[in-house]
Amino acid sequence: MTKTLTRRDFLKLGGSAIGAVALGEFIPPLVAKAARANGQLDASDSGYISSMCEMCVWRCGLLAKVKSGRVVKLEGNPDHPHSKGKLCPRGQAGLMNTYDPDRVLTPLVRVGNRGEGLFRKASWDEALNIVAKNMQDIKQKYGPEAMIFSSTHNLSQPLFENLLQAYGSPNYGTQRSLCFNAMTVSNLITYGMEEPERDYSQLKYIILTGRNLAEAISNSETGELIHAIDRGVKLVYLDPRFTKTAAKAAEWLPIRPGTDLAFHLAMLNVIIGEGLYNASFVSQYTVGFDEVAASVGQYTPEWAARITEIPADTIRRIAREFAAAAPYSLAHNGWRTSNFVNSFQTERAITILNALVGNWGTTMFPVGTGTGGMGTPPQPAYPRVSAQRLDGVPWKYPFVPLQYGVFQQLRDSIVDEKPYAAHGWLISRQNPAMSIPDRRKTLEAFGKMDFIVTTDIIMNDTSWFSDVVLPEASYLERYDPLSMVGDPLSAVGSRAFLRQPVIEPQGEGKSAMWIYKQLGTRLGLGDFFQYKDEEDYIAQQLAPLGVSLNEVRSRGYVNLPASHQDIYKWTTSSGKIELKSTALDKAGFDGVPKWDEPPAPKSGQFYLLTGKGARQTQFGTQNNQLLHKYDDEPGLWMNAKTAASQGLKDGDKVEVTSDVGKIYVKLQATQAIRPDCVYLQPGFGHLSKGLTTAYGLGSSSSDLHVTYTDPISGGQALSQTFVTVRKA
Amino acid sequence: MGASMTDIKNIQHKAFLFDATRCIDCRACMISCSVENNIPMNKTRIWVAGVGLKGEYPNLERASMVYHCMHCVAPDCLSACPVGAYSKRPDGPVLYDPDKCIGCRYCMNACPFGVPHFDYDKGLIQGAFIDKCTMCPQRIDIGQEPACVATCPTDALMFGERADLLKEAHARIQAHPDRYIDHVYGETENGGTSYLILSHVPFGELGLPDVGSTPVKVVSEEVMDITIPFALTWGAILTGVTIGVHAYNQKKEAAEKKLVDADSPAEETK
Numbered sequence: 001m002t003k004t005l006t007r008r009d010f011l012k013l014g015g016s017a018i019g020a021v022a023l024g025e026f027i028p029p030l031v032a033k034a035a036r037a038n039g040q041l042d043a044s045d046s047g048y049i050s051s052m053c054e055m056c057v058w059r060c061g062l063l064a065k066v067k068s069g070r071v072v073k074l075e076g077n078p079d080h081p082h083s084k085g086k087l088c089p090r091g092q093a094g095l096m097n098t099y100d101p102d103r104v105l106t107p108l109v110r111v112g113n114r115g116e117g118l119f120r121k122a123s124w125d126e127a128l129n130i131v132a133k134n135m136q137d138i139k140q141k142y143g144p145e146a147m148i149f150s151s152t153h154n155l156s157q158p159l160f161e162n163l164l165q166a167y168g169s170p171n172y173g174t175q176r177s178l179c180f181n182a183m184t185v186s187n188l189i190t191y192g193m194e195e196p197e198r199d200y201s202q203l204k205y206i207i208l209t210g211r212n213l214a215e216a217i218s219n220s221e222t223g224e225l226i227h228a229i230d231r232g233v234k235l236v237y238l239d240p241r242f243t244k245t246a247a248k249a250a251e252w253l254p255i256r257p258g259t260d261l262a263f264h265l266a267m268l269n270v271i272i273g274e275g276l277y278n279a280s281f282v283s284q285y286t287v288g289f290d291e292v293a294a295s296v297g298q299y300t301p302e303w304a305a306r307i308t309e310i311p312a313d314t315i316r317r318i319a320r321e322f323a324a325a326a327p328y329s330l331a332h333n334g335w336r337t338s339n340f341v342n343s344f345q346t347e348r349a350i351t352i353l354n355a356l357v358g359n360w361g362t363t364m365f366p367v368g369t370g371t372g373g374m375g376t377p378p379q380p381a382y383p384r385v386s387a388q389r390l391d392g393v394p395w396k397y398p399f400v401p402l403q404y405g406v407f408q409q410l411r412d413s414i415v416d417e418k419p420y421a422a423h424g425w426l427i428s429r430q431n432p433a434m435s436i437p438d439r440r441k442t443l444e445a446f447g448k449m450d451f452i453v454t455t456d457i458i459m460n461d462t463s464w465f466s467d468v469v470l471p472e473a474s475y476l477e478r479y480d481p482l483s484m485v486g487d488p489l490s491a492v493g494s495r496a497f498l499r500q501p502v503i504e505p506q507g508e509g510k511s512a513m514w515i516y517k518q519l520g521t522r523l524g525l526g527d528f529f530q531y532k533d534e535e536d537y538i539a540q541q542l543a544p545l546g547v548s549l550n551e552v553r554s555r556g557y558v559n560l561p562a563s564h565q566d567i568y569k570w571t572t573s574s575g576k577i578e579l580k581s582t583a584l585d586k587a588g589f590d591g592v593p594k595w596d597e598p599p600a601p602k603s604g605q606f607y608l609l610t611g612k613g614a615r616q617t618q619f620g621t622q623n624n625q626l627l628h629k630y631d632d633e634p635g636l637w638m639n640a641k642t643a644a645s646q647g648l649k650d651g652d653k654v655e656v657t658s659d660v661g662k663i664y665v666k667l668q669a670t671q672a673i674r675p676d677c678v679y680l681q682p683g684f685g686h687l688s689k690g691l692t693t694a695y696g697l698g699s700s701s702s703d704l705h706v707t708y709t710d711p712i713s714g715g716q717a718l719s720q721t722f723v724t725v726r727k728a
Numbered sequence: 729m730g731a732s733m734t735d736i737k738n739i740q741h742k743a744f745l746f747d748a749t750r751c752i753d754c755r756a757c758m759i760s761c762s763v764e765n766n767i768p769m770n771k772t773r774i775w776v777a778g779v780g781l782k783g784e785y786p787n788l789e790r791a792s793m794v795y796h797c798m799h800c801v802a803p804d805c806l807s808a809c810p811v812g813a814y815s816k817r818p819d820g821p822v823l824y825d826p827d828k829c830i831g832c833r834y835c836m837n838a839c840p841f842g843v844p845h846f847d848y849d850k851g852l853i854q855g856a857f858i859d860k861c862t863m864c865p866q867r868i869d870i871g872q873e874p875a876c877v878a879t880c881p882t883d884a885l886m887f888g889e890r891a892d893l894l895k896e897a898h899a900r901i902q903a904h905p906d907r908y909i910d911h912v913y914g915e916t917e918n919g920g921t922s923y924l925i926l927s928h929v930p931f932g933e934l935g936l937p938d939v940g941s942t943p944v945k946v947v948s949e950e951v952m953d954i955t956i957p958f959a960l961t962w963g964a965i966l967t968g969v970t971i972g973v974h975a976y977n978q979k980k981e982a983a984e985k986k987l988v989d990a991d992s993p994a995e996e997t998k
Contacts, residue, residue, distance in 0.1 A: 073763050075878060086881045092759040214752035219881050226750050226882035232904075242781070244752050247790035254786050614754040626762060629769055630755045639785060671785040 031501050032069060038554035045069055049502040050077055050556025054475035055090035055097070056617040057153045058082055058218045059483075061556065062091065064476060064502035071095045071476055071503055077556060080497060081220060088217045089615045093626035098474040098506065102458050102623055102692055105507025108469040114446065115465050117689055122468075124508065124518075131426075131468055132522035134451040135167070138424040144168035145387035146421065148410065151428040155480035155499055156512035159529075160428055161403075163516045165382040166528040170389045171422065173411075175618075176404040178435055181715035182337040185399055186347035189581050190355070192571030196364045198330060200224035200233075203363055205325035207236045207318070209260050209350065211334045214244040216612035218335075234325075236318055238263065240609060241637070241679055242672035251318075254674050257607045257719050258340045258598040259308040264331070264349035265595060266304035266312075267319045268296040271356055276323035278358030285568060286355055288580025288592065295592045307595075326357030330364065336611075338715040341708055345593040348581075352593070355577045361567045372496055372560035374482060374541045377530040388419055397714040398587055406714035408707045411436050414445040424451045428512065429472065433461035433687060434619035437705030437716055438660045455515055458623055459690025471509045476502050478511035479534035482541050482558065495557040498538070513537060589712055601676065601722035606638075608658065608721045609679040610701045619683045622694035634698035635668035637679035638725065643669040646725070653728040656680075656699075658721050659706050663699035664728050678725060680704075741801075741820035742868060743890035743914075743922035744877065745897055746793065748778075748934060749907060750884035753792045757876035757885060761796070764864060764875035771847070773797075773861045774876060777935035791927065793934040794885070796861035796876070797822060797843045798914060799922035802943040808838030813858075820890070820922050821863035831857035840918055840939045863922075890922060897926050919943030 031049075035041040040049045048063040053074075061080020065073040074094050076083035087094075107127030112118025122130075138146050149164040150173030151157055164172055176184070184194040198221070206228070213222045229235055229248055237249035238260060246252040255263060271277050272293045282289050301312035301319075308315075322329045331353045337343050354364060391410035393400045400406055411432070414422045425446075436442045446452060446465045454463040455470040463469045472478070480499040517529040531537035539549050545558060552558045572578045585591035601607055615631040616622060636656060638648065648654065650669040655662060656678070663685065673679055684698025708717040753776060761767065761774045778792040803822045806814035813828035814835065824844070835844045835858060844858045864874035868887075872878065877887040886893065897912040913931045914921035918939045927934055 073875075086879050087756065087760075088879075088881050089754050089756040089759050092756050092763060092879055095763065214754070217752075217754060217881065222752070223881045223883065226752065226884075230750065242785075242788045242790070244790065246788075248749075248752070252786070252788075614752070625769055626759050629762065629772075630758045641785070670781065671783065671788055672781055673785070675785070 031504055032066075034550075034553065035066070035502075038550050040554060041066060048075070049500070050498070050554075051476065051502050052080075052155075052480075052497055052499040053083070053087065053091045053094060054154070054499070055088075055094050055621065056217075058220075059155075059497075060087060060091055060219050061497050062087065062094070064095075066502055069503060071098065076219070077497075079556065082218075084220055084223065086219060086223065088219050088222070089630070090217075090617055090621060090624075090627065091219070093615075093621075093624050095476065096624045096626040097457065097621070098476045098503070100458055100623060100625070102690060103474075103506050103509075104457065104459055104463070104469055104471040104690075105509065107471060107508070110467045114452075114467075115443075115687075117459075117464055119469065124510070127468055127470060128515075128518050128522055131453045131470070132519060134424060134453075134467075135426070135519075135523060138450065139167070142421070142423050143387060144383075145170055145385070145390075146423040147171070148173060148390075148414070148422050148425040149428075150174065150407070150410075150425070150430055150432065152430040154429055154512075155483050156428075156516070158481060159513055159516045162379075162528055163520055163525070165385075166379075166520060166525040167523060168383040168385055170385045170387050171391070171410065172389075172403075172405055173391070173407045173430075173432070174403070174405055175407065175430065175435060177400070177406045177408060177709075177714045178338055178437075178716050178718070179336045180338070181400065181404055181406075181713040182339075182343035182347045182710060183333050183335065184404070185401070185713035185715075186344055186351055187333065188401070189399070189584065190348065190351040190572070190578050191366075193367055195333070195367065197367050198332065199363055199365060200228045202328050203228050203233050203330060205234050205236075205322055205329040207238070207322065207329075207331045208245065208249075209238045209264070209332065209334055209346070210337075210339070210611075211332050212239065212243045212245045212611055214248060215614045216335065217614055234321070240607070240674040240677045241611070243611075244614070246672075251314075253310050253314070256307070256309045256674070257609065257677060258342065258600065259304075260339075261342050261346040261349055261593065262299070262304045262307040262595055263310060263315060264346060264353055265296055265299035265593065266301045266308075266315045267322065267331075267353055268292065268349060268356065269299045269304075270301060270316050270319035271323050271353070272296060274320070276320065277356040278326060281327075281358035281360070282356060282579075285360070285570075286577040286579050287574045288578060289356075291580040292352060292356075292592045295594060299595065307597075322353075323357050327359050327362040329357060330354065330359055336718075338710075338717065339719040340598040340717045341710045341720065342596040342598050343715055343717065344710050344713040345590065345596055347713075348593045351577075352579050355579060360577075366565060366567060366569070368563065368565060370563065372494075372563075373545055374496070374560075375544045377537060377540045379528045379530060390414065390419070390422060391714075393714065397709075397711070399584070399589075399712050400714035404714065406709060407432070408436055408438075408716050409709060409714070411442055411445045412707065414448050415441055417448070421448065423449060425449050425453070427452070427454045427462055427466070429456060431456075431460045431462050431619045433465060434683065434700060434702055437702055437707045437718070437721075439700060439702040440661060441707070442702075455512065457509065459688050460620070461687045461691075464688035464690060470515055471507060472515070473501070473505040473509035473511050475499060477505040477509055479513060479538060480511070481513065482538060482552075494560045494562055496560055497557040498552050500553055584712070598717070598720060599722075605722040605724055607674075607677040607719060608656075608701065608704055608723045609673075609677050609719055610682045610705075611679070613681050616681070616683050622683050622686060622697065623691040625693050628693055628697075633666070634681045634684045635666040636725070637668050637670050637673050639673050639675040639677075640669040640671055642675045643667065648725070648727060654725050655728040656704060656723050656725050658704040658723045661703040663703050665699040667725075678723065741818065741890055741922065742863065742887065743799070743820060743893050743924055744874070745886045745888070745893040745924045745926070746795070747884050747886075747897075747900070748791055748793055748925070748927040748929070750882045751792060751794065752882055752884070754881065755794075756879045756881060757794055760875040760879040761861075764867070765862070767859075771845075771859060773859060779929075779933045779935075782929075782933070789929065791929040791933055793925065793927075793936075794876070795841070795843075795923065795935075797863070797923070798841050798918070799861075799863055800918050800943060801920040801922070802918070804838040804840065804918070804943060805835035805844055808834040810834060817865070819868075821865055821868075822860075823862060823865070824858055824860060826857070829857050833857075840937050890924070893924055897924055900926060916941035 060083035061077030076086040078085035108119035390413035685700030913925040
């Protein structure tokens with residue numbers, strides 16, 4: 001066989017040839033007892049327990065095979081629409097997160113200097129008291145706004161936000177502005193919802209604008225795309241890289257970075273100019289058609305060809321094909337759309353494109369909303385917050401929803417101490433040391449803090465710089481609240497699936513539900529956490545439905561009452577799809593998308609592109625040995641011809657320099673990228689020596705990324721960093 | 729001869745169908761296999777093969793394949809093994825018994841697909857020199873799909889009755905003749921394998937060897953079958969030749985002696 005993963009590829013771990021699952025040897029009294037009671041485990045504690053994956057945010061259902069208290073295998077839950085019986089590589093490797101030899105097993109308190117990595121073990125009681133005392137002191141001395149709270153998408157997030165609001169801080173950091181703000185804010189303005197559901201069942205034609213579904217895997221959607229292609233659906237794929245998605249496309253268009261907006265404006269130009277739009281849909285369900293038509297008249301395919309480097313005839317043909325396939329076509333709105341300062345308007349053009357040809361009720365549907373009839377524990381009203389937010393929402397970024405925030409601006413305000421100084425930071429299941437652009441500056445922000453506390457299952461890079469580390473139970477070891485239907489990532493028909501422990505926690509790991517309640521109680525905010533334990537919280541959620549927790553534990557989900565949803569109703573101010581946004585207009589932004597030329601690299605510079613590989617999720621999975629086992633070595637992609645012209649060859653160690661940083665990395669000369677771009681997979685280059693598998697692997701794109709914020713959506717422009725590359 | 733073409737197509741046992749047009753090279757199958765079979769971190773039973781990227785920017789193609797033991801209908805490893813460590817279950821799996829193995833590595837040389845791998849970390853005392861895919865009997869015996877197949881997010885891997893999968897494979901080719909190479913690799917290769925492959929690029933580019941439809945096993949067995957008659961016949965011929973040559977030499981010697989006697993009478997007298 002020619003190019004195989006050779007034996008060498010499996011020696012990366014050197015002496016640590018541990019069997020994948022030959023770890024952990026204790027009997028789990030509580031979990032096993034409960035699982036036996038509801039028929040999931042037999043008398044010898046073996047069988048399958050239903051729960052939910054947390055290796056990314058797609059939230060697949062899983063079935064954990066348990067033998068004598070150990071997870072030995074994970075399978076996709078066939079009942080769950082996001083897994084359909086399958087798990088992606090990350091989901092399959094999930095048990096290695098739980099059995100990671102680098103797990104933090106007890107609370108830790110820093111004894112050395114920050115970043116030195118010296119900690120001592122502490123009891124939960126001591127650690128929680130230290131955290132509560134520091135949080136109280138900060139509140140008394142500087143006000144609650146001096147305390148920063150940050151966390152990333154997860155099922156316990158409602159309780160984290162509860163702690164934030166009960167404490168009274170307006171300062172909340174999420175990953176959203178580093179990810180999908182452009183897409184969701186654009187959808188909110190156009191459709192009044194974060195992300196309409198996509199349906200591939202009747203699809204005939206799809207345009208993916210940088211949505212690399214074959215590598216940035218969303219399990220069920222990736223499967224649906226491949227099956228659609230199998231049926232003969234045409235895929236047009238725009239990306240400066242020939243990704244594994246490009247390899248499946250009927251047409252790959254290596255568009256110039258930052259010009260997706262020009263491509264879509266020209267699509268609108270052709271569809272309107274040639275009368276290819278769905279006139280009855282447009283007149284019945286949309287507002288602002290005339291303004292859009294007047295605005296896009298100038299954006300001919302010939303104009304766009306000069307900007308995008310895609311031939312005018314190709315754009316014209318694709319526009320005609322797309323309209324001909326409507327209403328069964330789809331211009332996918334992407335996911336991590338934080339690319340350029342014009343990404344918001346790019347997203348707007350895509351939403352308008354779908355609306356013009358009437359792809360609604362066929363390939364796009366509204367997401368469900370509401371609580372699904374579930375309850376929540378009672379609690380008092382939150383204290384009024386009067387302080388300004390440090391992240392500029394809404395005073396600098398009026399269109400960014402409070403729950404999204406602008407994380408990179410929050411970091412900058414901490415460094416500048418403007419409009420005021422922050423003194424404490426509570427971080428849950430998040431790694432800003434890796435994720436926010438310009439890492440040097442993020443470490444500077446840590447330096448501004450009197451106190452930092454992190455909860456995670458491993459010693460991530462942010463924990464490494466923390467004063468207290470609280471060990472969380474992994475997703476296989478804990479409960480999370482049942483999620484409400486309104487959460488777009490949980491809108492899986494009329495069922496709410498349960499994450500429940502399938503084994504006992506390693507060491508002293510505790511659930512976020514327990515940790516937040518403990519902290520809340522110690523902060524004198526116990527009234528906001530009126531549940532005895534995790535099971536009591538979920539039982540209170542289930543109470544109005546008349547279903548017992550035990551039933552849900554054994555089935556894995558609860559059926560929610562059917563709710564009628566009007567497909568042709570949008571929660572915008574006009575109640576229709578807003579092709580033109582009056583709100584944007586009033587705020588001085590373009591109410592209909594107009595071309596906005598983003599900066600381009602100078603001669604000798606390259607666009608620095610980043611994007612997921614199939615075996616890692618952002619910044620949290622690189623220490624997973626099973627993923628590491630079958631992953632490719634992270635390197636800097638450069639077009640092979642360009643590399644040759646610069647005297648560089650495959651495997652060379654190169655120095656990559658941006659305006660804010662410098663990294664050293666191995667060069668990967670490839671045909672699969674535009675000559676004016678380089679690409680680096682994010683998530684490598686960890687700082688924490690507590691990550692023994694990931695430490696020393698690759699380099700971090702966050703060391704290079706320059707902070708640029710899209711003024712409308714607050715999205716960080718991650719592809720707007722330009723670098724020079726030379727032999728190291 | 730071995731099984732005829734018709735026989736190969738109707739073999740009654742389980743098989744895999746791999747479709748390269750559906751594979752996104754995510755490697756969920758590889759991780760699933762590692763966990764299911766408790767494979768150490770520096771070992772594997774399943775590989776990615778193929779040329780990967782082909783062409784020059786911007787005219788590019790990509791093709792890759794995952795593969796493991798092909799579970800041949802007539803396994804060469806089994807036939808090459810001098811101690812009977814290999815067996816073929818009637819329903820498909822080719823199995824290896826570490827207790828019988830003496831570590832001679834004949835199976836590694838015999839397999840045309842390079843599947844059995846030698847474990848250099850284990851010595852004579854520990855046994856189990858060779859490792860390879862088992863078709864997950866622990867799963868298929870209770871009605872589950874093998875670990876690699878069950879998790880495949882794009883259904884690039886499927887599992888079922890070999891005859892059904894062949895039908896499915898040909899139906900896909902027929903539905904999209906522009907998309908596929910018009911051949912199901914493994915249908916006849918090496919006497920038929922239980923890992924059937926559909927591809928949009930020539931099979932050689934996936935790293936598959938160009939083997940005939942007659943398995944090495946059959947060739948070698950046919951040779952073995954005629955060895956004794958061949959040896960006896962050849963022996964008889966050689967014996968005959970020897971006898972003939974000997975007789976001829978004796979005659980010749982006798983004749984020469986006469987000549988010598990006639991030519992050198994003086995010598996005789998000296």
